[in-house]
Amino acid sequence: MDYELELKNRAQEANKLLEKFAPTGDVPPLLKEAMEYSLKAGGKRIRPVLLMETVKICKGPLNLAEPLAAALEMIHTYSLIHDDLPAMDNDTLRRGRATNHVVYGEAMAILAGDGLLNCAFQTMTENIPYDDDKYLKAYLKAMNEITCAAGHSGMIAGQVMDMLSEGKQPDKDVLAYIHNHKTGALLTAPIKAGALLCLCDENTYNSLTAYARALGLAFQIADDILDIKGDKGKLGKSTGKDEQSGKLTYPLVYGLGKTYEKIEQLYKEATSSIKNLNIEKEFLINTADFICSRDY
Amino acid sequence: MDYELELKNRAQEANKLLEKFAPTGDVPPLLKEAMEYSLKAGGKRIRPVLLMETVKICKGPLNLAEPLAAALEMIHTYSLIHDDLPAMDNDTLRRGRATNHVVYGEAMAILAGDGLLNCAFQTMTENIPYDDDKYLKAYLKAMNEITCAAGHSGMIAGQVMDMLSEGKQPDKDVLAYIHNHKTGALLTAPIKAGALLCLCDENTYNSLTAYARALGLAFQIADDILDIKGDKGKLGKSTGKDEQSGKLTYPLVYGLGKTYEKIEQLYKEATSSIKNLNIEKEFLINTADFICSRDY
Numbered sequence: 001m002d003y004e005l006e007l008k009n010r011a012q013e014a015n016k017l018l019e020k021f022a023p024t025g026d027v028p029p030l031l032k033e034a035m036e037y038s039l040k041a042g043g044k045r046i047r048p049v050l051l052m053e054t055v056k057i058c059k060g061p062l063n064l065a066e067p068l069a070a071a072l073e074m075i076h077t078y079s080l081i082h083d084d085l086p087a088m089d090n091d092t093l094r095r096g097r098a099t100n101h102v103v104y105g106e107a108m109a110i111l112a113g114d115g116l117l118n119c120a121f122q123t124m125t126e127n128i129p130y131d132d133d134k135y136l137k138a139y140l141k142a143m144n145e146i147t148c149a150a151g152h153s154g155m156i157a158g159q160v161m162d163m164l165s166e167g168k169q170p171d172k173d174v175l176a177y178i179h180n181h182k183t184g185a186l187l188t189a190p191i192k193a194g195a196l197l198c199l200c201d202e203n204t205y206n207s208l209t210a211y212a213r214a215l216g217l218a219f220q221i222a223d224d225i226l227d228i229k230g231d232k233g234k235l236g237k238s239t240g241k242d243e244q245s246g247k248l249t250y251p252l253v254y255g256l257g258k259t260y261e262k263i264e265q266l267y268k269e270a271t272s273s274i275k276n277l278n279i280e281k282e283f284l285i286n287t288a289d290f291i292c293s294r295d296y
Numbered sequence: 297m298d299y300e301l302e303l304k305n306r307a308q309e310a311n312k313l314l315e316k317f318a319p320t321g322d323v324p325p326l327l328k329e330a331m332e333y334s335l336k337a338g339g340k341r342i343r344p345v346l347l348m349e350t351v352k353i354c355k356g357p358l359n360l361a362e363p364l365a366a367a368l369e370m371i372h373t374y375s376l377i378h379d380d381l382p383a384m385d386n387d388t389l390r391r392g393r394a395t396n397h398v399v400y401g402e403a404m405a406i407l408a409g410d411g412l413l414n415c416a417f418q419t420m421t422e423n424i425p426y427d428d429d430k431y432l433k434a435y436l437k438a439m440n441e442i443t444c445a446a447g448h449s450g451m452i453a454g455q456v457m458d459m460l461s462e463g464k465q466p467d468k469d470v471l472a473y474i475h476n477h478k479t480g481a482l483l484t485a486p487i488k489a490g491a492l493l494c495l496c497d498e499n500t501y502n503s504l505t506a507y508a509r510a511l512g513l514a515f516q517i518a519d520d521i522l523d524i525k526g527d528k529g530k531l532g533k534s535t536g537k538d539e540q541s542g543k544l545t546y547p548l549v550y551g552l553g554k555t556y557e558k559i560e561q562l563y564k565e566a567t568s569s570i571k572n573l574n575i576e577k578e579f580l581i582n583t584a585d586f587i588c589s590r591d592y
Contacts, residue, residue, distance in 0.1 A: 025449035087402035106383035125440040144421040153321035
């Protein structure tokens with residue numbers, strides 16, 4: 001099947017998981033609406049898709065992967081809501097729609113973001129497989145992996161350094177830190193968490209992790225390029241923002257030519273990391289290909 | 297021992313737990329500083345104190361209660377940071393110091409809050425007692441209890457309704473909802489989580505929960521009174537804010553006379569809920585007494 005169509009189908013499956021684990025209980029309707037406005041705004045759903053694919057090809061428990069996959073997308077979405085706030089990137093367009101605070105106001109957007117981050121943990125802890133002797137500990141370790149990737153030494157660390165580096169002198173180490181943390185952590189987490197859940201052996205775990213790291217970095221670098229050369233209508237978000245706000249990006253530090261070379265190198269790194277694994281690799285390789293040759 | 301001195305000593309013990317579980321790893325120094333600025337600003341530490349006390353009197357595993365207690369205070373602190381933001385309550389004074397965004401700016405305050413909420417979950421998931429056959433599931437259930445209490449049908453729900461009710465017609469049902477969720481949920485959680493961790497029987501669990509509910513409500517109502525009659529210097533936070541922003545409070549809806557009666561009634565409810573339990577009750581009764589007769 002055509003990869004882009006396949007990816008769309010998988011995104012649809014991820015959307016079903018977000019329906020399944022939607023905020024329930026005694027939740028104020030407007031809070032639920034604000035949380036779901038951003039959660040259901042679409043997107044490639046690459047994080048849940050990568051987790052489900054990892055568990056599928058490693059022949060692990062797909063039902064246990066579901067709450068973890070939904071949680072990953074909730075964490076990603078909360079980070080977008082807070083990132084878009086006027087005090088942060090002050091963005092008004094995201095996934096083709098007005099950003100959360102534009103629609104619901106800043107206070108509600110802050111709370112909707114908090115609600116989604118909390119909902120991610122709630123989704124994971126409410127679905128702990130207490131009586132599954134084989135997978136209980138693996139599930140908990142996967143949950144911990146996702147939690148750490150999102151936190152003060154993961155994604156949030158990257159966001160902070162991204163913010164602090166705005167308008168500063170280009171610095172290669174700082175740039176690498178930002179990329180590895182801001183986007184890298186939450187793109188590596190699905191694959192690491194998936195491998196943990198599947199009780200993979202060390203070699204498989206390490207190979208998949210190396211693949212994920214290269215993929216995550218390529219994804220962020222591609223994003224940097226798209227901010228320069230991408231089409232706002234097609235991307236569904238504002239472009240040219242990085243330069244405007246003086247953000248540290250790969251093209252700024254290395255120039256566009258070297259940036260394309262780096263992506264090519266990362267594609268090779270990603271695919272060679274998993275080439276000796278005895279698992280079904282087609283989707284992972286196509287994903288690397290797709291990310292590294294995005295339309296720019 | 298004098299109760300207030302005892303409470304101070306216990307707050308010191310809670311502070312040690314916050315040191316023990318402070319954000320570590322590859323965390324940007326300024327993020328760590330901003331998170332700890334609010335976390336170490338003091339306060340009564342009533343949530344961790346209640347959890348540790350519950351586990352102590354129910355003779356449960358105190359070492360396993362520690363990360364849960366620290367997590368509760370981190371959640372409480374993140375909620376204060378976000379509540380104080382200009383887009384929310386726009387407060388400049390908290391626990392006797394300038395609020396987080398006054399010192400670090402809005403963007404960093406948002407991220408420090410996110411970091412603390414995430415750190416709470418990280419603290420809980422990184423300290424899961426994987427190999428403790430007796431308490432593993434109890435620990436996980438306590439963790440889930442805390443997570444749900446903080447979320448979209450717990451504390452965040454209360455914050456949203458609190459915000460939406462500002463300047464609206466006084467409504468008793470909405471007021472009850474706000475109090476039970478905004479403050480009640482995270483004050484009930486330590487005791488419920490503690491009882492779950494201790495594998496308490498149903499009667500003990502229900503009695504302690506009833507105590508906690510009454511205590512939580514009394515705490516919020518006392519807070520409403522303090523906002524009217526309290527001393528800014530002594531409280532370490534701004535007063536008169538509720539009336540100024542048209543917040544729905546107990547004195548506004550019922551008048552001050554009925555508010556004092558309600559607190560008296562809640563004191564009786566709290567203490568009678570646990571009177572037949574065969575546990576050491578002195579600290580819990582003194583806590584109810586302290587909260588219900590705060591200096592107003």
